[in-house]
Amino acid sequence: MASIIPAPADPRIAAEAVVSARAVTKHYGAVHAVDGIDLDIARGELFGLIGHNGAGKSTLFKMMLGLTPLTSGAILIDHASVSGSGFRAVRRKIGYLPENIVLYDNLTGLETLQFFSRLKGAPLQDCAPALDRVGLTHAAKRRVREYSKGMRQRLGFAQALLGRPQILFLDEPTTGLDPEAIRDFYAILRGLRTEGVTMVLTSHILAEIQERVDRLAIMAEGRIRAIGTVQALREQMDLPLWFDVRIAPEHFDAVRTALGHLPISAIEAHDGHVSVQCRRETKMAVLEALATLDGRVLDLHVREPSLEDVFFGFSD
Numbered sequence: 001m002a003s004i005i006p007a008p009a010d011p012r013i014a015a016e017a018v019v020s021a022r023a024v025t026k027h028y029g030a031v032h033a034v035d036g037i038d039l040d041i042a043r044g045e046l047f048g049l050i051g052h053n054g055a056g057k058s059t060l061f062k063m064m065l066g067l068t069p070l071t072s073g074a075i076l077i078d079h080a081s082v083s084g085s086g087f088r089a090v091r092r093k094i095g096y097l098p099e100n101i102v103l104y105d106n107l108t109g110l111e112t113l114q115f116f117s118r119l120k121g122a123p124l125q126d127c128a129p130a131l132d133r134v135g136l137t138h139a140a141k142r143r144v145r146e147y148s149k150g151m152r153q154r155l156g157f158a159q160a161l162l163g164r165p166q167i168l169f170l171d172e173p174t175t176g177l178d179p180e181a182i183r184d185f186y187a188i189l190r191g192l193r194t195e196g197v198t199m200v201l202t203s204h205i206l207a208e209i210q211e212r213v214d215r216l217a218i219m220a221e222g223r224i225r226a227i228g229t230v231q232a233l234r235e236q237m238d239l240p241l242w243f244d245v246r247i248a249p250e251h252f253d254a255v256r257t258a259l260g261h262l263p264i265s266a267i268e269a270h271d272g273h274v275s276v277q278c279r280r281e282t283k284m285a286v287l288e289a290l291a292t293l294d295g296r297v298l299d300l301h302v303r304e305p306s307l308e309d310v311f312f313g314f315s316d
């Protein structure tokens, strides 16, 4: 098992944090759903929270929203404690898309947003623009029972956007969305980020979030195992990387010879290319050695460890 890396107290982020958690725990009887979390999320950050089923992500969200009490510790959202009386005012600045949103099949898309708008005390005139933002204007008058899974998810997201929240908590927001809808969804998030909206989202689709979040935290068994940019986590984990060298089979041996003096962890010959695995510190030496093969190398591709590789390294 990877060692537990404490969340670094980054003074720059802590100073402008919109979300701050200190020593937060949540116990359900013997189950320690959240087990001592420290976290700061800065204004305008797009922050990802990943972890296995049962890691504690949704529980942490619910505490950040003031929906479930903390067992111990403190959470401040926009400098207000989620347990204090000042949180009601802050709550209006927050949008939330729960993991399993309950929608009423008999309402139309627009009526659904009007319903949530009244619940939130948000202006009713925000409903049509919110539907438009998620690409559902064409289905505004159709009943939710006729909506596809992806359309329901978009409607849930539109609901979270009502009242123009400054902080968004999105629990597995891309579940059920097709690739185009996922791309559109992240384009909306990028737009919101330029408006200074702070966003925290969970996802199980690591390939999807690895290029899109500013920072992320890997949770396991109620704790944060690692936190940082995807690149920083890759470097912390120090996983090996792969070179895919496209070269004619008659030159495969030349590749082996050129790399013979280097600490290569694996070398595999495939149909039309050779894959070479090495540690990050050997990367430049491998490149220099491959350069000695002159025109024989037809193409070269460096494969960094994926977020999935990093995730398993930290969470197993």
Ligand SMILES: Nc1ncnc2c1ncn2[C@@H]1O[C@H](COP(=O)(O)OP(=O)(O)OP(=O)(O)O)[C@@H](O)[C@H]1O
Residues within 6 Å of the ligand: 028, 031, 032, 033, 051, 052, 053, 054, 055, 056, 057, 058, 059, 060, 099
């Ligand atoms: N109301 C509850 N009562 C008892 N145990 C609970 C309750 N809510 C959550 N738990 C437990 O707390 C742990 C964390 O659950 P949580 O839903 O926060 O995980 P998660 O990371 O969101 O998982 P998933 O990815 O499956 O949504 C689990 O062991 C779960 O069974």
